[in-house]
Amino acid sequence: MKKYDISIIKGDGIGPEIVDEAIKVLDAVSYSCGFSLEYKEYLMGGIAIDVTGTPLPKETVEGVLNSDACLFGAIGGEKWDTLPRDLRPETGLLNFREAMGVYANLRPAIIYDELVNASTLKPEVIEGVDIMVVRELIGGIYFGKPRENDGFKAFNTMVYTKPEIERIGKQAFELAMKRDKRICSVDKANVLEVSQLWRDTMEEIAKGYPEVELSHMYVDNAAMQLVRNPKQFDVIVTGNIFGDILSDTASMVVGSIGLLPSASTGDKTAIYEPIHGSAPDIAGQGIANPIATIESAAMMLRYSLGQSEAADKIDAAIKKALKDGYRTKDLAAYDAKEVVSTSEMGDIIANNI
Amino acid sequence: MKKYDISIIKGDGIGPEIVDEAIKVLDAVSYSCGFSLEYKEYLMGGIAIDVTGTPLPKETVEGVLNSDACLFGAIGGEKWDTLPRDLRPETGLLNFREAMGVYANLRPAIIYDELVNASTLKPEVIEGVDIMVVRELIGGIYFGKPRENDGFKAFNTMVYTKPEIERIGKQAFELAMKRDKRICSVDKANVLEVSQLWRDTMEEIAKGYPEVELSHMYVDNAAMQLVRNPKQFDVIVTGNIFGDILSDTASMVVGSIGLLPSASTGDKTAIYEPIHGSAPDIAGQGIANPIATIESAAMMLRYSLGQSEAADKIDAAIKKALKDGYRTKDLAAYDAKEVVSTSEMGDIIANNI
Ligand SMILES: CC(C)[C@H](C(=O)O)[C@@H](O)C(=O)O
Ligand SMILES: CC(C)[C@H](C(=O)O)[C@@H](O)C(=O)O
Numbered sequence: 001m002k003k004y005d006i007s008i009i010k011g012d013g014i015g016p017e018i019v020d021e022a023i024k025v026l027d028a029v030s031y032s033c034g035f036s037l038e039y040k041e042y043l044m045g046g047i048a049i050d051v052t053g054t055p056l057p058k059e060t061v062e063g064v065l066n067s068d069a070c071l072f073g074a075i076g077g078e079k080w081d082t083l084p085r086d087l088r089p090e091t092g093l094l095n096f097r098e099a100m101g102v103y104a105n106l107r108p109a110i111i112y113d114e115l116v117n118a119s120t121l122k123p124e125v126i127e128g129v130d131i132m133v134v135r136e137l138i139g140g141i142y143f144g145k146p147r148e149n150d151g152f153k154a155f156n157t158m159v160y161t162k163p164e165i166e167r168i169g170k171q172a173f174e175l176a177m178k179r180d181k182r183i184c185s186v187d188k189a190n191v192l193e194v195s196q197l198w199r200d201t202m203e204e205i206a207k208g209y210p211e212v213e214l215s216h217m218y219v220d221n222a223a224m225q226l227v228r229n230p231k232q233f234d235v236i237v238t239g240n241i242f243g244d245i246l247s248d249t250a251s252m253v254v255g256s257i258g259l260l261p262s263a264s265t266g267d268k269t270a271i272y273e274p275i276h277g278s279a280p281d282i283a284g285q286g287i288a289n290p291i292a293t294i295e296s297a298a299m300m301l302r303y304s305l306g307q308s309e310a311a312d313k314i315d316a317a318i319k320k321a322l323k324d325g326y327r328t329k330d331l332a333a334y335d336a337k338e339v340v341s342t343s344e345m346g347d348i349i350a351n352n353i
Numbered sequence: 354m355k356k357y358d359i360s361i362i363k364g365d366g367i368g369p370e371i372v373d374e375a376i377k378v379l380d381a382v383s384y385s386c387g388f389s390l391e392y393k394e395y396l397m398g399g400i401a402i403d404v405t406g407t408p409l410p411k412e413t414v415e416g417v418l419n420s421d422a423c424l425f426g427a428i429g430g431e432k433w434d435t436l437p438r439d440l441r442p443e444t445g446l447l448n449f450r451e452a453m454g455v456y457a458n459l460r461p462a463i464i465y466d467e468l469v470n471a472s473t474l475k476p477e478v479i480e481g482v483d484i485m486v487v488r489e490l491i492g493g494i495y496f497g498k499p500r501e502n503d504g505f506k507a508f509n510t511m512v513y514t515k516p517e518i519e520r521i522g523k524q525a526f527e528l529a530m531k532r533d534k535r536i537c538s539v540d541k542a543n544v545l546e547v548s549q550l551w552r553d554t555m556e557e558i559a560k561g562y563p564e565v566e567l568s569h570m571y572v573d574n575a576a577m578q579l580v581r582n583p584k585q586f587d588v589i590v591t592g593n594i595f596g597d598i599l600s601d602t603a604s605m606v607v608g609s610i611g612l613l614p615s616a617s618t619g620d621k622t623a624i625y626e627p628i629h630g631s632a633p634d635i636a637g638q639g640i641a642n643p644i645a646t647i648e649s650a651a652m653m654l655r656y657s658l659g660q661s662e663a664a665d666k667i668d669a670a671i672k673k674a675l676k677d678g679y680r681t682k683d684l685a686a687y688d689a690k691e692v693v694s695t696s697e698m699g700d701i702i703a704n705n706i
Contacts, residue, residue, distance in 0.1 A: 090543045090544065120475055120580060121473050121474055122473055122475060141544075148546055149549055149550050151515075152514060153550075154546045154547040154551075155497065155510050155511060155512035156512075156545045156546055157508050157511075158508060158510075158511060159508035188597075190441070191494075191495055192500075193500050193502035194509050196438075196502055196507065197502050198507075219594075219598055220597045220601040221601065223598045224601045224602065224604070224605040227474075228605050244572070245598060247573075248574065248576055249580060252581050257577075
């Protein structure tokens with residue numbers, strides 16, 4: 001029987017609750033599909049600070065690098081927000097991404113038919129939206145040097161090299177080949193030199209993918225177009241900070257932020273996590289929605305473990321749960337037949353498999 | 354009789370058509386309120402390139418600096434997009450902003466009751482939205498140095514000094530005092546040093562305005578919140594590139610982008626312009642919506658000339674035109690009783706005064 005090593009980072013806030021439900025579902029699907037998953041848990045974020053004094057312990061880096069893939073909950077909380085910058089949960093997260101070499105952050109924004117009313121946008125605007133935002137994750141202004149704040153003047157550097165743009169660009173084109181073969185590259189080339197290099201490099205990559213249609217859009221216009229007519233997009237590829245903003249916009253456009261997964265991939269390993277945060281305000285109450293994390297586990301099966309049949313089963317199990325009218329509290333207003341707890345939702349989805 | 358010198362930049366695309374209608378309305382209102390406006394026209398953007406070889410002729414800079422205020426149409430078009438970077442219309446625009454010292458870009462996003470359906474967001478989400486986005490306009494990554502693109506590596510610098518943040522911050526607090534006394538400062542302080550200085554400085558300024566409530570939001574969250582619940586905002590203050598993205602998002606949230614004005618102000622002079630672009634595809638057809646430009650002229654009367662009674666008259670005249678069911682083509686789908694041309698709309702509004 002095929003066996004995979006999965007590293008688990010539960011993190012802070014609702015992280016532990018939602019990851020537990022994803023494991024429940026993974027166990028059900030691996031049993032039914034005839035492979036086995038071995039989990040090892042590591043610390044990161046606030047809990048790592050509390051237990052070890054640092055947001056990213058060395059064992060976590062090594063453990064995840066040696067695993068087949070990592071399932072991640074969420075980190076952070078007010079408790080740690082006043083620590084010095086290099087001790088904060090966010091710093092741990094950024095160092096973690098860099099250490100894992102996960103340069104491509106994939107964030108699908110899709111609509112579940114049952115939840116088309118959960119968006120603040122009109123149903124006719126969002127029905128059928130299916131966008132994949134591909135965000136560069138370990139470069140750009142997040143990591144650029146020099147960076148400084150002397151209390152009078154402060155600056156950061158938005159920088160990309162051609163190889164950095166090439167590797168994320170190729171990822172995006174490969175993804176587009178498996179989808180509707182349309183890429184919109186987002187930049188601010190009318191103002192920024194770094195965007196001009198981004199745009200020129202995307203044009204060069206496009207030559208290797210004659211079937212894919214490449215277009216360019218300025219970031220301000222892209223933010224508007226996501227609100228005006230999100231259906232026009234297939235794959236969006238963009239740099240780190242623009243991707244941070246646009247992927248959040250895209251997920252809010254489709255509305256059901258408690259349902260959306262993400263994958264961060266590179267040449268070494270991959271990290272799968274819900275797009276939502278650690279929501280400390282509702283932690284421990286059993287009301288968090290575990291679906292985004294369960295769907296992240298499905299992405300892990302599909303992209304990192306090659307178990308797409310198992311991934312399809314999870315997708316179907318989630319759809320059935322929603323169709324049957326089960327909702328966690330966050331979605332109670334949208335055609336709920338029964339409002340269930342975090343762990344009940346996990347049970348229902350696991351049973352559907 | 355009080356007399357003001359107004360510099361006029363019509364620009365490219367639909368620029369000339371819409372500015373002409375604003376002048377028509379300005380003439381009507383100045384006549385009725387007993388002051389006089391003297392206009393001098395200057396070139397900028399594509400037309401300036403065609404006529405003088407440069408996007409920003411010296412006479413334009415001098416002429417506008419010597420005027421009481423500048424009414425601006427829109428610039429740019431595909432025709433000039435392949436020119437070297439320093440000859441493009443956009444470069445002219447950025448140099449113009451810098452030369453005019455207009456560090457504060459004010460972009461109100463409001464809803465006209467008659468057009469609440471023109472947004473892709475649900476009416477209940479946007480009814481009553483009244484946001485003022487205050488964007489820093491002559492600093493940040495737009496102007497930061499060093500900046501370079503050698504074809505292999507490219508970078509820009511996002512930089513702010515404390516005095517730069519202080520002057521835009523004070524503008525925002527002064528505006529908030531005349532509104533609902535709530536400011537949301539948007540940054541990415543969990544990642545960027547330059548944002549940390551921004552945040553710290555905003556906190557310091559806030560001490561001088563005990564009546565104003567200051568909150569902070571990360572830019573990714575702000576983009577989401579504008580879509581999720583735009584009513585939560587009163588004044589938003591942010592840096593140049595974040596403001597570029599968020600002000601466009603905010604205007605699309607309220608929907609009727611053909612109606613929204615802007616003001617760029619500083620210590621020397623001020624520029625008033627619609628937020629939409631030059632729309633070369635519909636230029637010369639007499640179908641452009643002049644209301645955003647007419648409303649920009651109203652802002653000019655209010656902020657630069659101290660003629661707020663005249664500004665109120667324009668506001669009322671626009672509201673009446675919309676209430677009476679007159680619509681330009683862009684808004685024909687929203688309760689139009691009669692679809693009118695650009696110049697007919699100008700006539701109707703001028704007659705309402
Ligand atoms: C927490 C923060 C540093 C992070 C980011 O900006 O990348 C988050 O917003 C995200 O998108 O994962
Ligand atoms: C044309 C472009 C340079 C400009 C900007 O980015 O400032 C525009 O988008 C704007 O918002 O006025």
